[in-house]
Amino acid sequence: MSRISSSGLASVYDSRGRPTVEATVVLESGSRGRAGAPSGASTGAHEVRAFPEGGVPAALTTFRETVAPALLGVEGTDQATVDALLHSLDGSPDFSRIGGNTATAVSVACAIAHAEEKGEPLWKVLARPTVDGSRFPAIAGNCLNGGRHAIGGPDIQEFIAYAESPRPEESVAAAIRVHALLGEELHRRLPKQALGRGDEGGWVAPLGNVPAIELLAEVCARVRDELKTPVHPGLDLAASEFFRAGQYRYKEQTLDTEGQVAFVARLVDRYGLKYLEDPLEQESFDAFARLTKEVGDRTLVVGDDLYVTNEERLRRGIERRSTNAVLIKVNQVGTLTDTLKTVDLAGAHGLATVTSHRSGEVPEGWLAHVALGTGARGLKCGVLGGERVAKLNELLRLGRADRT
Numbered sequence: 001m002s003r004i005s006s007s008g009l010a011s012v013y014d015s016r017g018r019p020t021v022e023a024t025v026v027l028e029s030g031s032r033g034r035a036g037a038p039s040g041a042s043t044g045a046h047e048v049r050a051f052p053e054g055g056v057p058a059a060l061t062t063f064r065e066t067v068a069p070a071l072l073g074v075e076g077t078d079q080a081t082v083d084a085l086l087h088s089l090d091g092s093p094d095f096s097r098i099g100g101n102t103a104t105a106v107s108v109a110c111a112i113a114h115a116e117e118k119g120e121p122l123w124k125v126l127a128r129p130t131v132d133g134s135r136f137p138a139i140a141g142n143c144l145n146g147g148r149h150a151i152g153g154p155d156i157q158e159f160i161a162y163a164e165s166p167r168p169e170e171s172v173a174a175a176i177r178v179h180a181l182l183g184e185e186l187h188r189r190l191p192k193q194a195l196g197r198g199d200e201g202g203w204v205a206p207l208g209n210v211p212a213i214e215l216l217a218e219v220c221a222r223v224r225d226e227l228k229t230p231v232h233p234g235l236d237l238a239a240s241e242f243f244r245a246g247q248y249r250y251k252e253q254t255l256d257t258e259g260q261v262a263f264v265a266r267l268v269d270r271y272g273l274k275y276l277e278d279p280l281e282q283e284s285f286d287a288f289a290r291l292t293k294e295v296g297d298r299t300l301v302v303g304d305d306l307y308v309t310n311e312e313r314l315r316r317g318i319e320r321r322s323t324n325a326v327l328i329k330v331n332q333v334g335t336l337t338d339t340l341k342t343v344d345l346a347g348a349h350g351l352a353t354v355t356s357h358r359s360g361e362v363p364e365g366w367l368a369h370v371a372l373g374t375g376a377r378g379l380k381c382g383v384l385g386g387e388r389v390a391k392l393n394e395l396l397r398l399g400r401a402d403r404t
């Protein structure tokens with residue numbers, strides 16, 4: 001137990017070069033924690049606001065004037081108290097006064113300071129009662145980018161290698177291999193085309209949606225053979241981004257809701273998808289349920305924009321059996337305490353959780369601890385780029401620490 005003796009908030013940059021915030025918390029014992037908060041591009045309509053009106057400068061001012069003085073002397077190792085204080089200082093339903101990214105950075109920095117105080121890894125401080133750290137998450141690695149993360153690519157936002165070895169080093173190696181082979185294949189098939197990389201480090205190429213899935217599935221099959229690791233194709237459609245006036249508008253086709261359910265179900269079977277995130281737009285709890293009923297026995301159906309890590313929205317999804325999994329992003333909901341409530345609700349109803357990065361990330365590894373400590377089925381953190389590799393490398397370290 002140790003009280004907060006000082007705290008600070010500073011402006012740093014995310015992987016897109018946009019400003020975000022990082023918090024530092026120092027306890028009376030001298031233990032300290034520092035954490036930065038990421039930012040999304042395809043943000044869900046029901047997420048908390050990352051920054052107050054006025055952006056990062058306004059967040060810094062509000063922190064200095066309101067948050068830092070209130071944190072002084074608070075028990076820094078008592079996560080629930082710190083997070084409740086952040087909510088009461090904010091007073092809005094969506095962290096629009098102090099900013100969700102301020103809440104995330106302070107909340108995680110406190111947990112890091114707590115871990116240092118106890119001399120334990122962060123994941124243990126976060127660990128849920130059923131978690132002993134022996135089961136490692138699968139890796140959901142984004143290999144080809146589209147949608148809002150890649151100009152000129154497919155409409156589907158993310159083409160994912162979903163690698164689910166119990167050994168993290170095998171899953172990480174398989175996801176990286178899929179990314180590399182996909183790059184080679186794209187060079188071979190599009191020799192005159194300059195290949196780029198999107199916001200999450202995946203390739204960007206002028207491919208149609210279905211040919212891109214087909215190529216990903218082929219490459220995953222080759223890597224399964226080569227590395228003997230279970231790695232399968234997955235998608236984050238981020239479907240709200242191309243849903244307009246009641247229809248899903250792809251470059252090649254326009255589908256109504258039932259058409260979309262049928263199209264996606266066909267993709268699952270034809271290409272052996274094992275990971276399916278946001279296949280429908282963010283208000284379609286019932287259409288999600290129809291799709292999950294059809295394919296939920298053979299793939300994860302994951303709600304991201306649907307739930308925005310929010311306990312109340314997840315409750316609606318559980319009642320309607322909308323999905324069998326929920327994406328967990330700390331800064332969608334603000335604090336670690338809010339996040340853990342959603343994780344616990346999912347666990348109580350048998351839903352899998354997948355801990356996720358954002359498209360604009362900070363080059364830090366704490367997300368891997370959130371995944372391990374919450375018993376996540378998967379860690380979705382991309383494959384390439386220092387800010388993505390920071391999380392993969394941290395998971396590898398945790399894998400080594402666990403075995404020695």
Ligand code: PGA
Pocket residue numbers: 039040041042043044236238304356357358359360
């Ligand atoms: P975002 O996208 O971080 O840009 O919101 C990631 C995702 O949709 O999973």
Ligand code: ZN
Pocket residue numbers: 236238277278304305
């Ligand atoms: Zn998503």
